[in-house]
Amino acid sequence: MSSAARGAPLAIEGLAKQYGDVVALAPTDLTIERGEFFALIGPSGSGKSTLLGAIAGFVPPSGGRILIDGDDVVAVPPYRRNIGMVFQNYALFPHMSVFENIAFPLRLRKASEAEIRARVERMLAMVRLPGMGGRRSNQLSGGQQQRVALARAAIYDAGLLLMDEPLGALDKNLREEMQDEIKQFHRQIGATVLYVTHDQEEAARLSDRMAILNHGRLVQVGRSRDLYEAPRNAFVASFLGEANLFAVRHMTSTGGGLAVDTREGIPLAALRGPAGAINGAAVMACVRPEAIELARPGASGLDNRVEGVVDDVVHAAGTVRYRVRVGDGFAITVRRPSRLQAEDPGVGERVALSWRADDTLLILKE
Amino acid sequence: MAGGYAWLLAAPAAFLALFFAWPLVRVVWRGFTDPVLGLGNYARVFGDGPYLRVMLNTIETAATVTALCLLVAYPVAYVMAKTRGRWLQIMAALVLIPLWTSVVIRSYAWMVVFQRRGVLNDLLLATGLVDAPVSFLPGALGVHVGMVHIMLPFMVLPLLSSMRAIDGTLLRAAEVLGASPTKVFWRVFLPLSLPGLNAGVALVFMTSLGFFVTPALLGGPQHMMAAVLIEQQANTYLNWGMASALSSTLLVVTLAIYVVYLRVSGGAADAALVR
Numbered sequence: 001m002s003s004a005a006r007g008a009p010l011a012i013e014g015l016a017k018q019y020g021d022v023v024a025l026a027p028t029d030l031t032i033e034r035g036e037f038f039a040l041i042g043p044s045g046s047g048k049s050t051l052l053g054a055i056a057g058f059v060p061p062s063g064g065r066i067l068i069d070g071d072d073v074v075a076v077p078p079y080r081r082n083i084g085m086v087f088q089n090y091a092l093f094p095h096m097s098v099f100e101n102i103a104f105p106l107r108l109r110k111a112s113e114a115e116i117r118a119r120v121e122r123m124l125a126m127v128r129l130p131g132m133g134g135r136r137s138n139q140l141s142g143g144q145q146q147r148v149a150l151a152r153a154a155i156y157d158a159g160l161l162l163m164d165e166p167l168g169a170l171d172k173n174l175r176e177e178m179q180d181e182i183k184q185f186h187r188q189i190g191a192t193v194l195y196v197t198h199d200q201e202e203a204a205r206l207s208d209r210m211a212i213l214n215h216g217r218l219v220q221v222g223r224s225r226d227l228y229e230a231p232r233n234a235f236v237a238s239f240l241g242e243a244n245l246f247a248v249r250h251m252t253s254t255g256g257g258l259a260v261d262t263r264e265g266i267p268l269a270a271l272r273g274p275a276g277a278i279n280g281a282a283v284m285a286c287v288r289p290e291a292i293e294l295a296r297p298g299a300s301g302l303d304n305r306v307e308g309v310v311d312d313v314v315h316a317a318g319t320v321r322y323r324v325r326v327g328d329g330f331a332i333t334v335r336r337p338s339r340l341q342a343e344d345p346g347v348g349e350r351v352a353l354s355w356r357a358d359d360t361l362l363i364l365k366e
Numbered sequence: 367m368a369g370g371y372a373w374l375l376a377a378p379a380a381f382l383a384l385f386f387a388w389p390l391v392r393v394v395w396r397g398f399t400d401p402v403l404g405l406g407n408y409a410r411v412f413g414d415g416p417y418l419r420v421m422l423n424t425i426e427t428a429a430t431v432t433a434l435c436l437l438v439a440y441p442v443a444y445v446m447a448k449t450r451g452r453w454l455q456i457m458a459a460l461v462l463i464p465l466w467t468s469v470v471i472r473s474y475a476w477m478v479v480f481q482r483r484g485v486l487n488d489l490l491l492a493t494g495l496v497d498a499p500v501s502f503l504p505g506a507l508g509v510h511v512g513m514v515h516i517m518l519p520f521m522v523l524p525l526l527s528s529m530r531a532i533d534g535t536l537l538r539a540a541e542v543l544g545a546s547p548t549k550v551f552w553r554v555f556l557p558l559s560l561p562g563l564n565a566g567v568a569l570v571f572m573t574s575l576g577f578f579v580t581p582a583l584l585g586g587p588q589h590m591m592a593a594v595l596i597e598q599q600a601n602t603y604l605n606w607g608m609a610s611a612l613s614s615t616l617l618v619v620t621l622a623i624y625v626v627y628l629r630v631s632g633g634a635a636d637a638a639l640v641r
């Protein structure tokens with residue numbers, strides 16, 4: 001089976017949804033390639049489910065177009081869109097066996113009994129539930145139920161699979177196990193996947209590309225690495241990982257760089273100004289915690305240097321997080337790999353922080 | 367009964383034994399012994415004559431009333447289940463308020479509607495649909511309408527509770543998977559509302575078997591139901607043996623139908639009633 005041909009490309013043009021005065025989704029453009037695994041992330045209430053619901057067909061959009069494989073489906077009812085969907089609470093039919101749940105879309109499509117049997121059995125094997133067809137869904141664990149939901153969404157070869165926080169109800173270990181399974185499942189079936197999650201790590205693990213939503217607006221689209229290394233604004237910077245943010249007052253060009261004056265009173269050195277900045281737009285400086293080096297006071301450091309007092313030290317699974325107070329009420333977070341027997345600075349000690357100029361990211365405030 | 371709380375049941379058990387079980391035993395006993403020991407009363411119940419006909423009419427009426435109730439209540443409950451907020455409160459009030467009025471008064475109200483110079487006949491005459499008043503009373507129409515009216519809330523409420531428990535995501539999932547709204551209803555919504563449907567059917571049918579006031583007022587001799595017949599035997603003819611035999615028969619019929627129904631519905635009715 002040439003799986004790449006199976007996925008359907010998805011294009012969204014000016015898609016918007018309003019509930020009265022509430023803008024659940026501002027006019028949005030987005031293109032997802034054939035067979036791509038695309039993640040949609042954002043905080044709760046940012047419009048992820050609204051966008052997914054509009055594509056699935058049960059949220060009538062206030063405007064815009066949805067093109068699946070080139071065809072505008074806005075006027076097509078959900079049951080004729082031929083989209084697969086997986087829900088957070090699994091949405092398995094409690095009055096049907098596992099087999100009947102998976103067979104449900106095939107029965108609606110009037111497949112023959114023999115074909116249904118063969119395909120459901122094959123699908124059960126694929127989601128590692130062979131021989132479980134006779135069970136009731138409430139006899140399965142959460143992870144097993146979600147695999148049944150996956151099987152049911154994929155069995156009719158839909159070109160586009162929508163998943164709305166499918167692992168949200170599972171505990172952390174199981175979630176990571178299921179992430180690997182979903183990834184592998186995607187490789188096997190080759191469908192285009194639009195995957196909603198509020199967990200940026202999950203999005204990074206699974207997806208080829210992702211989009212970040214905030215207040216019903218697409219803030220940035222790209223690979224996980226691009227978004228982390230070149231966040232468009234302060235929201236993206238702090239939503240993806242941790243960020244030390246400084247409010248920029250004033251920037252002046254120096255030979256081969258920028259001298260930045262900040263409201264926090266800490267002068268910074270940067271290499272490049274913010275991408276896509278318009279005159280007068282508020283700018284912020286972002287420094288990632290792992291870009292910062294820790295040293296004894298007075299030691300020579302990198303382009304950016306600031307001294308402070310350690311406020312808090314947390315050891316967690318391979319990394320040490322320091323909170324260093326520099327000046328009045330402003331603290332910088334530093335993350336270093338945890339090393340055995342190393343002499344870490346303790347709480348109350350004075351330390352010097354330093355980082356390279358190209359680790360000072362200048363970004364838009366909004 | 368595990369634990370040390372079994373004694374709490376002593377008082378209710380004694381009460382039930384004294385005022386329910388013992389009279390029941392006496393009734394069953396009397397059916398076989400009054401006026402003489404033997405199966406004489408039962409021979410009359412199941413022999414030629416009006417008794418068997420009344421029994422069959424009772425079952426038939428209860429079945430018709432149940433079917434009509436279901437037909438009316440299902441759409442009502444469906445609309446209520448899809449409604450939220452103020453309109454739901456209004457509809458719930460409309461369903462519940464009739465329960466505050468006694469069955470006797472509601473049955474008399476239907477007499478006012480159906481009698482010779484009643485509301486319905488006035489309407490028919492005024493619109494010229496008939497030339498002379500139609501004789502509705504006594505008759506099956508009045509009994510059916512009156513009983514459906516009285517039993518309707520007992521069908522709506524279990525249906526509504528079952529329907530409101532249906533997860534809307536399941537319906538959306540079915541639709542995305544390819545089910546048209548009609549198919550969503552038949553393959554997902556209806557099966558998931560079955561516990562309430564079974565409970566309502568059991569409740570309405572069994573209550574209808576024992577109905578007294580409405581058939582007594584609206585039914586007349588041509589449309590007599592078991593409870594009316596039993597009352598007549600006891601109070602008018604003072605034939606306690608016959609009244610007892612009829613009561614016992616009605617009880618056995620009710621229990622038998624209930625057991626069969628439980629089997630057919632897979633215990634769902636029971637589960638929904640208990641829930």
Ligand SMILES: Nc1ncnc2c1ncn2[C@@H]1O[C@H](COP(=O)(O)OP(=O)(O)O)[C@@H](O)[C@H]1O
Pocket residue numbers: 019022023024042043044045046047048049050051
């Ligand atoms: N049916 C609705 N009626 C009114 N407002 C809604 C409705 N559904 C969603 N919203 C609003 O739209 C916004 C986006 O919601 P949603 O798409 O569910 O966010 P997310 O899935 O990212 O948590 C929220 O502010 C939410 O309150």
Ligand SMILES: [Mg+2]
Pocket residue numbers: 048049
């Ligand atoms: Mg959501």
